[in-house]
Amino acid sequence: MECIDSHLMSVPLVALNVTVRNKLGLYLNPKNTVASDWAAVAEAVGYSYLEIKNFERSKSPTKTVLDDWQARSTDATVGKLLSILTEKERKDIVEDLRPLIDEDVRKYFESLKKKAEPPVQVHEVDSCLPRPAPERIGITLEDDPEGAPELFDAFICYCQSDFDFVHEMIQQLEQTDHKLKLCVFDRDVLPGSCVWTITSELIEKRCKRMVVVISDEYLDSDACDFQTKFALSLCPGARNKRLIPVVYKPMKKPFPSILRFLTVCDYTRPCTQTWFWKRLAKALALP
Template sequence: MNSEIPEVVDGNGECLGLPDHFLNIPLTALRCSVNRVVALHLNNPSDVVDQETGYVNDYNGLAEFVGFTYLETEHFGRQESPTEELLEEWKTRDDLAPSTIGKLWEGLYILNRFDIMKDCQLGIVKDVESYQKNREREQDLMQPRKSNEASQRSDCPAEKKENLCKQDIESKTPQFFDAFVSYNDEGKDLSFVKNMIQILEGEPHKLKLYIPGRDGLPGAAKYVTEAKLIESRCRRMVIILSNDYLQSSACDFQSKFAHALSPGKYELQ
């Protein structure tokens, strides 16, 4: 642990620390399951105030620790899950405490919420390991590939990069996306998707979405290309579920392929 977060040991002598290199990992590395565990604890209103720090040990205290204003905290309190709203807003703000796992861990420690730290410790470790593996895979994909023979022969051209979408061609480098949007582009869902794109790709979210029908290459082998994008270029999948979606063979392929990669990787939210 760093100097701001002393090593924590619960009543059973169990260490509740995290490896130092975890502390600067962004909160976006955590999946919904960890956020929900934190929310299940902090959503419950509390009258317990730490005499040293002055923080209430529920979501109000975490909001104050992070730097949210009183009015913003009141807004969170009117939501179905105040803590999850707080965490999502925190990720998008540059004027607050850094939205890192280390800062969240420090906040839980200051609020004396060792119960949450214990319940989330294993989940955080698994999520960070998965996040780091995905980052390493992305970095590997970004590196130019050369065979052993090519590295020994100056007259042998470098291996051609595979273009999977329009952005690959425009930027001349493989592009990665926050999410693959799975929807029936031949049904009535197109107008909904267009509105969603404006919201998620605009301020303040600025997400990078892969939209079939907009970003695909003409003439490409559709299923093969989309499978490669889902597996190696997209962090998440967003499914626009509707009656039209259920009638689409392409959508059926996309969702089943994503789930087959890892049953726990793509969660229904």
């Protein structure tokens, strides 16, 4: 269970809505001599005996603890809460509420995406004219505004300093017998559109998978951080193998924690370079 929840360690507790919090209360509020209750969770996150006794007077101690925890600590994350429930042998709660939690996390990242988009200024509004669906507007070189949108096998998430490796990736995966179609933002996307909007649409609707080129520079890129978290929100637990991390050079900084639960394609080891491209191509070609 721990590896499944690793990507949630960076998702703040505020992502959980009222419905999930109320359901947590239904499980944890009643005093239970057999199973751990809200007090055990409060103790695990660092509350003292006196604080816990004070929480008892609340209508829903569980909700009060969660609200107070998220207000006072940056450690208050969805992943941390699930980890505590698992450690306290309340896997029944985790299993029952996981679908609702995954949906809340998806909506949370969706709201982040919308907040990042600039407001649209429309000078003329004509409600009589039908607007084309967003996915059919020409946003890539091969898009036909009147036809089907251009589709790709994978979106490549990278920062500019790693573009030489991305260029090699193009040669190895597109210009060989693998014949894969990659979405490389600098090459395939037409200029003039909102970066966040276009990126989100490409990842969610146009590309089957996303290759994440990991490097020290990647860790400092706001764009790469957004793309990775957005893609993770579309596939909680990586159940459909949507993200494929690739490391092509040694790193000085720690590997990103939100990707540690995924199998990595490592180009840094000479002994594995022989089958590196074949292995990556096979993963991208899966249905």
